[in-house]
Amino acid sequence: MLHLKNIGILSTYNSATDSFNSLKNCSIDIEDKIVTNIGSSNNNGDFIIDCNQKLVTPGFVDAHTHPVFTNGREKEFTQRVSGKSYEEISLSGGGINSNIKGVRESNETELLDIVMGRMDEFLSLGTTTIEAKTGYGLDTESELKSLRVLDNIHNNHQIDIFPTFLGAHSIPDEFNGDADGYVDLICNEMIPAVSKQGIAKFCDVFCEVGYFDLLQSSKILKTAMKYNLTPRIHSDEFSNIGGTKLASEVQAVSADHLMEISDNDIDLLTNSDTIAILLPGTTFFLGKEKYAPARKLIDRGVHIAIASDFNPGSCHIKSMPFIIGLSCIYLGLSIEEALKAATWSGACALNEQDRIGSIEVGKQADLIIWDLDKIEQIPYNLTSAPIKNVIKAGEPLISLD
Ligand code: NIG
Ligand code: FE
Numbered sequence: 001m002l003h004l005k006n007i008g009i010l011s012t013y014n015s016a017t018d019s020f021n022s023l024k025n026c027s028i029d030i031e032d033k034i035v036t037n038i039g040s041s042n043n044n045g046d047f048i049i050d051c052n053q054k055l056v057t058p059g060f061v062d063a064h065t066h067p068v069f070t071n072g073r074e075k076e077f078t079q080r081v082s083g084k085s086y087e088e089i090s091l092s093g094g095g096i097n098s099n100i101k102g103v104r105e106s107n108e109t110e111l112l113d114i115v116m117g118r119m120d121e122f123l124s125l126g127t128t129t130i131e132a133k134t135g136y137g138l139d140t141e142s143e144l145k146s147l148r149v150l151d152n153i154h155n156n157h158q159i160d161i162f163p164t165f166l167g168a169h170s171i172p173d174e175f176n177g178d179a180d181g182y183v184d185l186i187c188n189e190m191i192p193a194v195s196k197q198g199i200a201k202f203c204d205v206f207c208e209v210g211y212f213d214l215l216q217s218s219k220i221l222k223t224a225m226k227y228n229l230t231p232r233i234h235s236d237e238f239s240n241i242g243g244t245k246l247a248s249e250v251q252a253v254s255a256d257h258l259m260e261i262s263d264n265d266i267d268l269l270t271n272s273d274t275i276a277i278l279l280p281g282t283t284f285f286l287g288k289e290k291y292a293p294a295r296k297l298i299d300r301g302v303h304i305a306i307a308s309d310f311n312p313g314s315c316h317i318k319s320m321p322f323i324i325g326l327s328c329i330y331l332g333l334s335i336e337e338a339l340k341a342a343t344w345s346g347a348c349a350l351n352e353q354d355r356i357g358s359i360e361v362g363k364q365a366d367l368i369i370w371d372l373d374k375i376e377q378i379p380y381n382l383t384s385a386p387i388k389n390v391i392k393a394g395e396p397l398i399s400l401d
Pocket of ligand 2: 309
């Protein structure tokens with residue numbers, strides 16, 4: 001048994017009371033990956049970690065990332081700084097398609113090494129569970145290869161990965177001028193092959209001008225559902241072309257980005273179980289001013305989560321502590337709202353809230369021991385993540401001996 005003693009403050013969402021709580025001076029017992037007791041310190045356990053009166057929170061559940069790529073796109077960052085937009089850069093040979101060659105030409109071991117390194121970093125920043133999309137291979141074999149890489153890391157790395165098939169991320173150059181031909185390939189060949197492979201849990205679509213229009217997005221998500229892939233959608237990132245309406249129609253588990261969401265579409269989310277995943281890192285990294293209307297969404301009863309959107313183009317940020325800081329500054333969230341959105345709601349957006357996303361008896365022991373005294377210091381420290389240890393399924397990241 002692992003015993004965490006001398007916890008100064010335990011801050012977590014609690015599903016029994018539906019509230020975010022902070023418990024002072026307590027301890028946690030962990031047996032076989034599971035939290036078995038939360039109480040006053042009694043110093044029992046085969047292994048004891050002294051938390052030295054510091055803060056403990058759940059590990060982060062980052063429910064939107066794109067980590068399977070090789071080459072960085074720092075050149076685009078420089079172009080944006082000198083005034084070009086994401087859309088202009090994509091149209092002039094950059095963007096998502098400039099990652100395709102790298103993924104197609106890497107063998108599985110090379111790709112695995114690169115993505116594994118990224119997962120080390122995510123975990124050291126306190127992310128214990130991650131949703132990870134494919135979407136830089138964009139042919140059947142490279143998409144299946146990307147999913148095998150994610151599955152291999154899931155099985156051999158402490159971090160838990162929930163893979164999403166995102167063949168509908170962009171139209172690859174060989175289908176230039178024939179988007180419908182690529183949609184046919186996705187629906188008739190890729191989705192059946194992905195389903196047969198059995199790794200992906202979700203199917204996502206970049207529903208956006210210049211990428212996949214509403215009809216194409218609808219066709220892809222409805223085909224995916226027939227193959228038991230749960231739908232999620234990139235919606236209203238640069239323009240509103242009806243993605244959120246589609247999300248509510250297909251009961252997508254999440255609608256993500258939403259910078260351009262309309263009031264009518266907010267009402268649709270209010271009346272659905274679809275979670276709004278907000279990605280303030282992307283708005284920040286692109287140097288844009290218009291953040292998703294988080295307060296309006298919360299005030300109208302929409303369930304929101306926050307995530308990193310880590311990817312090589314629009315948001316090269318892995319740190320959930322930084323995303324929490326951005327959410328407080330630019331989305332107007334309180335620190336409690338931001339922490340709940342980065343843990344419990346992230347778990348809800350993966351349909352895993354019964355197992356992870358909060359520290360409660362009976363749930364998996366995924367947690368962060370901070371070198372901080374209280375949650376307010378997380379956004380205050382913004383770019384540093386003062387973490388002493390991360391416990392994933394009862395296993396400390398930094399070993400005890
Ligand atoms: O979430 N929107 C689509 N996908 C990413 C961008 C990916 C890229 O630029 O490589 C996003 O912003
Ligand atoms: Fe994304």
